Amino acid sequence: MKMSESQRIEAPRQKVWEALNDPDVLKAAIPGCQELTKSSDSEMEAKVLLKVGPVKATFGGKVSLEDLNPPESYRIVGEGSGGVAGFAKGAAVVRLEEDGPDATILHYDVDAQIGGKLAQLGARLIDSTAKRLAGEFFSTFGEIVAPSAPTEADAAAPEEAAAEGEAKKGWLGGLFGKKDEKVG
Structure with a gap:
């Protein structure tokens, strides 16, 4: 399986580089990641729970970083x-x-091989799952590295949610023959 993609992240390159080498950031961003430990400056071990079609399994593995060219590139x-x-x-x-x-x-640019039950699932399912997982990773990674600033709409959201909750209480009370009563 081969996959090539690009993602724009609203943060300076140095900050993105540091995040790509931070096990805590990676653990939070990798879908299904249960453990991620850095065993050296260029090696990590991980445990990830993945579901691909009907197959759900915990994968344990090792990752090493090679051809390091900070803050421009590396090979995983x-x-x-x-x-x-x-x-x-x-x-x-x-x-x-x-x-x-x-x-x-x-x-x-990714080049990967799979075997076992996973390989029997078919290339389309594997490819779509890989793209979905990559999308989830980069969405989460981008939010961690460059959290979006709250907008005016975000600030109004809690008030709107509270008003909507009150309206639902009144509706549910009416449905069950009870009215909102004030104790005076």
Whole structure:
């Protein structure tokens, strides 16, 4: 399986680079990640719970970072096993391109192989799941690295939700023959 994508992140390249090397950020951003520990400056071990179609398994694996060129690029090489569910191994080249002073374009090219029950599921299901997981990772990663500033609409949301909740209470009370009563 091969996949190439790019993602714009609203943060300077150095900040994105640091986040890509921070196990806490990665653990929070990787879908299904249960554990992620850094065993050296260039090696990590992970445990990830994944569901691909009907197959759900916990994968344990190791990842190493190679060809480091901070803060521009590196190559991630890894492999993991999910027991009877199968295995995955592969590599990805990650490249960070500045997009003005406050944004970064993250490019990645993945080449991976899978085996076991996973390989029997079919290329379309594997590819769509891989794209969905990558999308979830980058969405979460982007929010962690560059949290969006609250807008006026966000500030009004709690008040609107409270008013909507009150309206539902009145509606539900009417449905069951009870009226909102004030104790005076």
